[in-house]
Amino acid sequence: MARHSNRSTSFDVAALAGVSQSAVSRAFTPGSSIAEETRQKVYEAARKLNYVPNSIASSLTTKRTNIVALIIGNMANPFYSHVLHAFSQKLQEQGRQVLIFTVDPGAESDEAILHVLKYQVDGVILTAAQLSTRMTSMCHDRGIPIVLFNRYIPGSDASGVRCDNAAGGRLIAEAFLAAGAKNFAMITGDPKGSTSQDRVRGFVERLQEEGVRRSDITEVGGQSSYEGAFNAALGIFRDKDRSRPEALFAINDIMAMGAIDALRYRLGLRIPEDLMVAGFDDIPEGRRAPYQLTTVRQPINQMIDATLSILNLDDPSSGIEPGIDQPISGRLIWRNTIPVPAGHRWETGKEEAARADTGSSK
Template sequence: MMKSRRRATSFDVAALAGVSQSAVSRAFSPQSSIAADTRARVLDAARKLDYVPNRIASSLTTRRTNIVAVIVGDMANPFYVQALHCIGRSLQAQGRQVLLFTLDRDASADDVMRRVLQYQVDGVVLTSARLSMRMTGRSLDRGVPIVLFNRYIPGHDAACVRCDNVHGGGLIASALLAAGGRRFAMITGDPGATTSQDRVRGFVTHLAQAGVAPEDIAEACGHSTYEGAAAAALALFDRPRRDWPDALFCINDIMALGAMDVLRARLGIAIPDALQVAGFDDIPQAAHLSYRLTTVAQPVDAMVAEALALLHLDGPARHIERAIDRALPGHLVVRATLRPPGG
C-alpha cells in the first residue's frame, strides 16, 4: 500500500471528518471546548490518515516549542550524563524534549548561544563551567529563561541550582579527620569552576577549624578528568615516602577513580590502609567494587526538579527568575576508601 507523498495536515483530517480545521486543532488540545463526539470523529479520521499534529507549526502561534536546550560541557564526566538523563526523563514526562548541545574545547560561547536562540527553546539548562557568563547574558536579554546547573556566576543574576558544595567539602573534611587523616592533599578541578572552588573552600575551612593549616594541605589540579587526576596524583606523591599524604580529597568522583587507579597500580599504595580517599558526586562507578569510594552524593533528582521548576515552563506568562541561588545539601556516602572511625 502506497501512502500519499504529502503528509496529512489538519485540513485533510477536517475534510474527512466533515468539520473545520479549527475543530481538528481543538480535538488535539485537551482543554479545548469541543463536543465529545466531534472529538471522537476527528481522532478517528486522524487515525485513518495517519495524521500527527505538527508541533513545529503549532509552536509558531503558541510561542512555545516545548523544547528545552541542555548544554553539556563535559560528556566524559558521568555525573553530567546522569544529570542529562534525569533532565530528559523529567521533561519527557511533561511532554517536552531535550535539544542537546555539547560543548567542545574550542567552542565559542556566542556560536552555541546563537544556535540555542535560533531554535526558540522554552528554556536553557547550562551545565558548563566555561563561557557561562556571556551565554547567560544573551539568553536573559532575549527573554529565554536559563538556569545554571551546579555552578553560578558571582557577579551575575541568573538563576542557579546547585549542591551545597561548601557544605559537602566540609562533610569530607570531617569524615577524613574522624578516620584519622593527618597529612591532607587535594586534587582540584577546573580552576575557574565555582564547583571546584567551593568544595575546596569547604574542605579547607573545616580542616582549619580542626587546626590544620591551609598551607599544610598539598594541592594539585586534575582538570576534572580521569587522566588529569592520575597525573596530579603522581605529582602529589613525588616526594619522600615519609611525607606522603594519608588523606586525599578529589573534588569529584571521576578524578578520584583516576587517582586511586594510578596510585594503586604505579605506587602500590593500599587504600584505605596507607591512604584514605574521598570524592564528590556519587557517580555510578563510585559504588563499583573496584573502588567503593566514599563520597558526597548530590541530590540529582531534587536538583533537576528544582532547576526545571525555576524555568517556569508551565503557566501562560513567561516569568524569568533573577538572582536565585538554590543550594541543596548533599549527604555523605560512606564506603570502603575510609578506615572505620576508631578502627
C-alpha cells in the same frame, strides 16, 4: 521523495478511533489525563492514517517550540551524562525535548549561547563552564529563561540550583579528621568553576579550624577527568620532597576513581590502609566493587526538579525570578575508602549505602 502529501487530520483520526477530537489531542500530549485504552485506540488509528500532530504548526501560534537547550561541558564525566539523561527523560514526560550544545571543558559558554539564540528554544539549562553577564542579559532581552545547573556566576543575577558544595567539602574533611588523618592532598577540577572552588574552600576551611595550615595541603589539578586525576595522583605520590599525605580528596568521583586506580595498580598502595580517598557526586560507577567510594551524594533528582521549577516552562509569560541561588545539601555516603573510626556514629550508615548501591545506576 514527496515532501508534501495529503495528510490526515485529527478529525479523521477521531472518526476512525471513535473518540472525540479532544481525546486525539490529549493522546498526543504527554502528561494529559486519558485512559490507556483510549490512547491506544488513537495511536492505532493514527498509525493507519499516517497521522502525526505538528508541533511546528502549533508553535507558530503559541510561539512555543517545546525545545529546551542544554549546554553541557564535560561528557567524559559520567555525572553529566546521568544529568543529561535525567533532564531528557523528565522534559520528555512533559512533551519537551532537549537540544544539546557541547562546549569544551573549561571553555567560556558565551559562544555556545550565541548559537543557542539562533534556535527558537523555550529555555536554556547551563551545566557547563563560564558565562558572562552580558550573555545572560541577551537571553533575558529575548525572553528566553536561562537557569544554571550546579554552578553560579558571582556578580550575575542569573538564577541557578546547585549542591551546597562548600558544606559537602566540610563533610569530607570531617570524615578524614575523624579517621585520624593528619596530612592532606586534593585533586581539583576546573579552577574557574564555582563547583570545584566551593568544594575546595569548604574542605580547607574545616581543616584550618583544626589547625591544619593551607600551605601544608598538597593541591594538584586533575582536569575533572579520570586520566587527569590518574596522572595527578602519580605526581603527588612519586614526589619524594613532599611528606606523604594520608588522605586524598578528589573533588569529584570520576577523579577519585582515576586516582584510586593509579595508586593501586601503579604504586601498589592499599586503600584505605595506606591512603584514604574520598570523592564527590555519588555516581553509580563509584559504587561498584573495585571502588566502593566514600563520597558526598548530590541530590540530583531534587536539583533537576528545582531547576525545572525555576525554568517555569508552563508559564512563559511570567518569566523567571532573577537572582535565585538555591543550594541543596548533599550527604556523606559511607563506603570503604575511609576507615570507620571506632565508636563513631556516621550520618549515613553502611546499610543505607548498601541499599543505595543497587538498582539505581540507570
